[in-house]
Amino acid sequence: MSNQTTILITGGAGFIGSHVVRQMVANYPDYKIINLDALTYAGNLENLRDIEDSDNYLFEKGDITDSAQMERLFNQYRPDGVIHLAAESHVDRSIENPNAFVETNVMGTINLLNAFRALWQDNWEGKRFYHISTDEVYGTLGETGLFTETTAYDPNSPYSASKAASDHFVRAYGETYGLPYVITNCSNNYGPNQFPEKLIPLFINNIIERRPLPVYGDGNYTRDWLYVIDHAVAIDLVYHQGKNGETYNIGGFNEWKNIDLVKILCKQMDLALSRSEGDSESLITFVKDRPGHDKRYAIDASKINRELGWKPSVTFEEGLARTIDWYLNNDEWLKNVTSGAYQSYYDAMYGK
Numbered sequence: 001m002s003n004q005t006t007i008l009i010t011g012g013a014g015f016i017g018s019h020v021v022r023q024m025v026a027n028y029p030d031y032k033i034i035n036l037d038a039l040t041y042a043g044n045l046e047n048l049r050d051i052e053d054s055d056n057y058l059f060e061k062g063d064i065t066d067s068a069q070m071e072r073l074f075n076q077y078r079p080d081g082v083i084h085l086a087a088e089s090h091v092d093r094s095i096e097n098p099n100a101f102v103e104t105n106v107m108g109t110i111n112l113l114n115a116f117r118a119l120w121q122d123n124w125e126g127k128r129f130y131h132i133s134t135d136e137v138y139g140t141l142g143e144t145g146l147f148t149e150t151t152a153y154d155p156n157s158p159y160s161a162s163k164a165a166s167d168h169f170v171r172a173y174g175e176t177y178g179l180p181y182v183i184t185n186c187s188n189n190y191g192p193n194q195f196p197e198k199l200i201p202l203f204i205n206n207i208i209e210r211r212p213l214p215v216y217g218d219g220n221y222t223r224d225w226l227y228v229i230d231h232a233v234a235i236d237l238v239y240h241q242g243k244n245g246e247t248y249n250i251g252g253f254n255e256w257k258n259i260d261l262v263k264i265l266c267k268q269m270d271l272a273l274s275r276s277e278g279d280s281e282s283l284i285t286f287v288k289d290r291p292g293h294d295k296r297y298a299i300d301a302s303k304i305n306r307e308l309g310w311k312p313s314v315t316f317e318e319g320l321a322r323t324i325d326w327y328l329n330n331d332e333w334l335k336n337v338t339s340g341a342y343q344s345y346y347d348a349m350y351g352k
């Protein structure tokens with residue numbers, strides 16, 4: 001039997017997952033990195049073109065909601081560790097179709113936990129199940145305060161309720177079966193390869209196409225933004241150095257009201273596209289609010305900083321510039337993901 005460390009990364013063809021896979025493949029040539037992904041609308045193997053031929057990388061198309069398939073794949077690859085990112089991740093879609101979020105985020109997670117448990121329950125040594133979660137499980141903040149690891153769960157959307165439920169199951173498997181786990185709860189990510197249904201890439205795409213920029217409600221909602229590559233660095237660190245049974249919050253120390261962020265994005269896009277000042281801002285349109293819209297998220301990331309030495313390395317200005325650059329230089333990627341099904345989603349969500 002081989003002594004090679006095998007890590008199974010779920011959702012590796014998605015936005016954050018693809019950055020995690022790339023870093024792990026580059027940083028650990030001796031590991032076997034398996035990317036397990038169902039390739040839903042959000043999964044895209046083009047995100048990983050540059051590393052797909054690496055010797056230590058393997059892609060496996062699989063659906064975490066299929067328990068028999070998970071059991072078979074776990075027996076086949078015998079992963080020492082799982083980094084679990086596969087999920088339905090968009091709040092607006094969860095409002096339209098909550099069941100899909102229960103299926104993938106709750107049942108899918110349980111299937112992985114069961115398969116991992118069945119494989120290693122006689123000897124957990126050197127094994128780890130790392131569950132990637134969100135700050136949305138904590139609900140909403142008022143004008144002040146920060147989410148810490150001890151903030152009570154209080155989810156408000158079907159998406160965050162499904163993520164909260166999956167976090168609880170991971171913890172419960174730790175308590176009940178001794179399954180070695182670690183959980184991180186992160187704030188809003190942005191950067192290359194994000195599907196253009198989320199605020200920043202949606203607005204970049206709409207500015208390119210001169211479509212309206214639909215700001216929900218009055219735009220005075222606050223999010224804490226983190227450059228995706230900094231999140232991937234944190235995930236590598238937590239996988240290798242985090243303590244079993246612990247939760248770590250990850251955030252950007254970078255709060256923005258949506259409307260202020262959108263105005264900065266508009267200015268940078270005008271410059272990048274050599275359009276006159278104010279051109280993109282004139283596309284801002286205030287639209288009906290998201291139901292159950294959380295007012296403010298902000299993360300206290302001092303635990304991961306203190307215990308593991310992590311902090312964000314990319315400033316928001318730099319990260320946004322890099323992100324805009326990436327979308328403008330990857331118009332093929334953008335065209336490919338915004339054709340077909342995307343158009344029907346867009347029309348249903350925002351009207352034609």
Ligand code: NAD
Nearest residue numbers: 011013014015016038039040042043063064086087089189
């Ligand atoms: P994403 O939607 O871009 O990617 C999700 C990936 O999971 C896709 O590749 C998709 O094909 C895959 N997937 C979906 N259902 C699957 C299934 N049934 N079986 C196998 N694969 C499946 O999501 P993301 O933004 O990269 O988020 C990744 C994880 O990080 C999620 O768990 C999300 O809750 C969490 N998270 C995201 C953010 C953020 O700002 N994007 C912040 C904090 C936490």
Ligand code: DAU
Nearest residue numbers: 089090091134135136187188197198199214215216221258
């Ligand atoms: O906080 C972490 C979470 O961040 C992750 O767990 C989720 O997977 C991720 O999607 C993200 O959730 P948000 O709902 O915060 O992200 P989104 O980009 O959808 O929206 C950001 C803010 O912008 C939010 O206040 C809603 C607003 N918004 C969004 C869209 C898509 C608009 O005003 N107009 C829009 O068209």
